[in-house]
Amino acid sequence: MSLAYDIVAIALGLMVLLSAYAKLTRNQQLVDGLTGLGVPLGLFPFLAACEIAGAVGLVIGIWWVPLGIAAAVGLVLYFVGAVGTHLRKNDFKGIPSPAMLLLASAAVLILRILSA
Template identity: 55%
Template sequence: MFITYAVIAALMSAVLLASAGAKFTRPKRLVDQMSTLGLPDGVLPFLGVAQIAGAVGLVVGLRWGPLGIAAAVGLTLYFIGAVATHLRVGDFKGTPPAAVLTATAVALIALRTASL
């Protein structure tokens, strides 16, 4: 279970860091999407920091399991919020990626708990 956690945590961390980078560089496509979702531009740095914290927590969780679990719980809540936000405005194209990331975060909780 630990090896599976390690692989998925590394992949999820890479995705999170790439997404966080976009939150800080603010490409037009992302700014337009956030506007469609009804989120102000000022929230982008907060979202980016949350993603970086989640990525770091997953990686440190390789060594200290409880932090990995806590990071995965936080990411689960983050992506549940993302799914809810997409559904609230009827953005059915943006909902599946957020749902997949939610499911991945839940799997990380289970995998790291099982490997303690």
């Protein structure tokens, strides 16, 4: 079970790091999408920092279980907020990406708890 966590945690960590990179470099498509939802540009560094912390926590969580659980919980909450933001603005086209990351975060959390 630990190998499953390792693989899924690393994959999710890489996806979240790519998302953080897009926020930090102000990828135009991402900027247009998020500012259209009412997310101010000034919040982008904070959101990227949350994603980076989650990714680092998942990887360190391979060896330190409590941190892996905390990072997975944090990412679940982060992506619940992301999906909620899209729902609040009736942006149903934008929901699949954060919803997929939410499901992956929940899977990582379950795997980490089961392999502890």
